Amino acid sequence: MAAISSLGVGSGLDLSGLLDQLEKAERMKLDPITTQKKTQQTKLSSYGRLKSSLTSLQAAVKTLNDSKTFQGVTSNISGSGATAAAKSDAVVGRYAIEVGTLAKAQSLATTGVADRTVDLGEGRLTISVGSGPAAKTTNIDLAANASSLEDVRDAINKANGGVSASIVNDGGATPHRLVLTSTATGKASEMTVSFTPAVGAEGGQLAGLLGYDAALPAEDNSMTQTVAAANATLKVNGIDITSQSNVVEGAVQGVTLSLSEPNSSQVLTVERDNAAIKSAVTGFVTAYNSLQSTISSLTSYNADTQVAGDLLGDATLRSAQSQLRNVLTGTLGEGALTRLADIGIELELKGTLKLDSTKLDSLVSGNLSALSGFFGGSSAEGGMAGQLGTVLNSILKDGGALSNVTKGVESRVKSLGERYTRVEESISATVERYRKQFTQLDMMLSEMNATTSYLTQQFDALNAQLKG
Incomplete structure (x- = not known):
């Protein structure tokens, strides 16, 4: 008998539909895992929001704990x-x-030559910038076949000896002039230039083009000073x-x-810079209030809808909030200013801070050292910013409270993902087993139907013969 290509064809039963229903029922086993994983992922996102707000507050506190903030x-x-x-x-x-x-930077210029690409003679070019022990001397060796005005320019620039070289066209009969300019301004950067022909060589034109010493009369120098060095x-x-x-x-x-x-x-x-100081203080207040807003959102509860915040009752969040509040309500400064209220910041009943700008302005303009001491302090424990910074570092550091609880949630999310995969594989195996059993059932019923049809035909034929 031919194999059955579609469930139910042989038996006439809706085995395919029944298999779909069984698979749907089996897959319901995944729903609790999906719900748990979604819950953990939501909690992980909430811890991320909390960390972001705490990190922003940490940055604002760090600014207040830096003495440079009050010295700007x-x-x-x-x-x-x-x-x-x-x-x-x-x-x-x-x-x-x-x-x-x-x-001004000194500039020296040669007399002109007709062709900037023609070789002008072999030898050593020496350029000194400055005088005495601080002078910087550069020696540049020029080959006979690489001594054109362009070659000299490129060799000087490549040497990086505190001198830049360029070629200027003055429009005359011999227009091309090499110009040397000190890369630094001031009289201490004056140049001395000399050219020594190679032994046995005549030196060519370079010997008559390159040469300058401020100690010599102008007529004894080959080069002309076009810009004098000046302080x-x-x-x-x-x-x-x-x-x-x-x-x-x-x-x-x-x-x-x-x-x-x-x-x-x-x-x-x-x-x-009073504006920067006030900005640092208001930035702290804003960051703290933003944190409180985040905490309120994460721990809220709506009695009408019975919807709770993702971290309602969370021990890590409550501990962080409590530690920060303890610092703000304690004795903070070491001098004349000891409480937040002394600098114009009130801790409101709802947990947020309220800034009195007028009071802060008065301190910034009239008692800045006391304000700096309040936030930064001078002892090992430090002022308000130092104490808050210690708490925040403890909460946010790797291995701290928030890091540990976050890693725990991440581990649960991973575990649930692995469990989901195992259950899904088990469901697939179960459904496949059902499929094989239904296929066998379909084939068996098909054979029985065929046998029944054959026997019915034989009995009908026998009855017809007996009646005849």
Whole structure:
């Protein structure tokens, strides 16, 4: 008998539909696992939200615990002849800046040659930048077949000896001139140039092109000084200052001046960066209130809908909240300011913080050292920010409370996933066993139906003969 290609064809029964119903019933075993896994994944997401809020608060607390936060300054300079950038060690005050001359880099130029690609002679080019023990000397050997003006330019630039080289076309009969420029400004970066022909060589044109020494009369130098090296000169509150560079550091403590216009006057004002300090405090309040909002959402309960927050009653969350509240309600500072209320921050009944900006402004402008001490402190325990930072580090560190409970949930999610796979494989095996049994049943019933039909035909034929 031919194999049955579709369940129920041989028997006439809806075995395929019955198999579908059995498979559906079997797969219901997966529903509890799916529900448990979804619950754990939701809890894992909730721990992620809690960690994110705690990390934001940790960053805000770290800013308040940094003494540099309360030492920041801003600088403002009038006019367009100079700009200023102040660091935290700048001294608050007003400074009169008078720019005299700008620093310049020395430039030297050769006489012209007709062809910039023609070789000009073998030998050694020596360039010194500066004088005395601090001088930087570079020796460049030029081969006879690689000594064109272009070759000399490229060799100088490749040497990185504090000199840049270029070729200028002046439009004359012999237009190509090699120009050397010191890469640094100031008289300390003046150049000395000499060329020594190779032994046995005539030296070619280079011997008559390359040569400069400031100690010699101009007529004895092969090269012409087109720009003289110069130092920047300026006055700060009437005190004369000389600088090798147009970027002047140290003339005003903690301030870098960038000069751009000679014979100009400016007024530099250095002030405490009160806006940054207030921003740090308000940033802490905002981060803490955001954390409280997250906690409220995760632990809420709606009596009407009977829907609870994902972490309602969670021990790790309650512990973190309790530790932070204990710090905020304890004695925090070490000086005149000892409580949050002293700096204009009230801890409200609903757990959030409320900032009195007027009170904070008064402290920032009138008692900054006390405010800094309140947050940063000076002892090993530290002020409010130090104590909060210790608690937050304990909660958030690897191996801390939040890390451990998160890893536990992740482990349960993984375990449930593996269990789901095992049960699904078991269901597939069971359904396949049902399929084989139904196939055998279908074939057996098909054979019985065929036998019944045959016997019925034989009995009908026998009856017909007996009646005849």
